[in-house]
Amino acid sequence: MPLIFQNQLHSVKILRMHKQLYAVILFTTVFCFKGFGQAFPPIINTYSDSVGNTYANLFISFSPNDTGTIQANIVLQKGQGNSVYDSTYTFTASDSANYEFQLDSLSPCTTYQVLTIMSNDRTVGLQSNPLLVINTLCTAGISPVSANSFSMVVQPQSVEIKADEIPQNAHIDIYDLTGRQILTTSFNQSVQQIPFNQNAGIYLLRITGGGQTLYTNRFAIF
Numbered sequence: 001m002p003l004i005f006q007n008q009l010h011s012v013k014i015l016r017m018h019k020q021l022y023a024v025i026l027f028t029t030v031f032c033f034k035g036f037g038q039a040f041p042p043i044i045n046t047y048s049d050s051v052g053n054t055y056a057n058l059f060i061s062f063s064p065n066d067t068g069t070i071q072a073n074i075v076l077q078k079g080q081g082n083s084v085y086d087s088t089y090t091f092t093a094s095d096s097a098n099y100e101f102q103l104d105s106l107s108p109c110t111t112y113q114v115l116t117i118m119s120n121d122r123t124v125g126l127q128s129n130p131l132l133v134i135n136t137l138c139t140a141g142i143s144p145v146s147a148n149s150f151s152m153v154v155q156p157q158s159v160e161i162k163a164d165e166i167p168q169n170a171h172i173d174i175y176d177l178t179g180r181q182i183l184t185t186s187f188n189q190s191v192q193q194i195p196f197n198q199n200a201g202i203y204l205l206r207i208t209g210g211g212q213t214l215y216t217n218r219f220a221i222f
Contacts, residue, residue: 040065041125042072042118046218053108053137058101060116064093068121074101075115084112093120110136113179132204133179137212150207150215159194159205159219166190167209175204196221 046061064070070093076085089101106112112134118125153160161172170187172194185194187207200221207215 039122041123042066042070042120043125044116044118044128047132048216048218049132049134049213051134051136051213054104054106056103056106056112056134056136058103058114058134059098060101061098062118064097064120066120066122067093069093071119072099072101073117073119074103076103076106076112077115078107078110078112106136108136112136128178133175133206135208135213152205152217152219154219154221157195157197159196161187161192161194161205161207163187163190163192167207167214170207170209170214173206173208175206177202177204 042065043063044060045063048059050057050059058074060072070091072089074085074087074089075083077083085103085106087103089099091099114132114134115128117127149164151162153162159174166188172183172185172187172192173181174183174194174196175181182198182203183194183196187209198221202218202220205215205217205219206213
């Protein structure tokens with residue numbers, strides 16, 4: 001067989017091997033992308049809480065982004081980095097996109113930062129920083145002011161709060177979703193207008209008085 005023909009035949013074999021190798025790499029890349037590229041952790045949409053002297057119930061609405069098992073790791077901190085509660089809750093994504101987390105054995109009259117990590121069968125989410133701040137009640141037997149006593153109207157550059165009764169020594173605090181306090185002011189009028197000119201985002205308004213959380217509500221600025 002002429003040498004030139006042998007070289008050409010060898011080149012054709014190498015070219016075929018390269019094409020096969022490229023096809024394997026392409027198939028593997030597409031398979032990995034389909035299997036893993038679309039995995040997303042659960043996303044927290046809204047949250048609220050109800051508290052007592054030694055307990056707190058967190059109500060979280062979330063998008064599971066999977067149909068398997070959901071895990072929620074809830075951590076409470078007093079001060080900076082001082083974790084005093086760490087518990088993992090496991091449930092199926094089909095249970096509900098709204099879940100109540102019951103936190104027990106807390107200290108009365110205490111402020112806690114709430115951190116959470118939610119994960120599904122395919123991926124783990126990022127830790128919130130923090131999700132929100134809760135305040136347990138100080139004195140047993142204090143009757144909480146009904147949430148129906150308050151109403152809130154969000155206007156373009158302000159938030160209006162109305163109250164059927166004005167709690168003693170009440171304060172209004174507004175936080176962003178990282179838990180950073182954006183605004184704090186005393187609550188001393190039955191209809192109180194709060195200037196609020198912030199960037200677009202989700203914010204949490206909280207009214208406290210007498211060592212109690214009296215009212216919370218989430219609102220959006222567009």
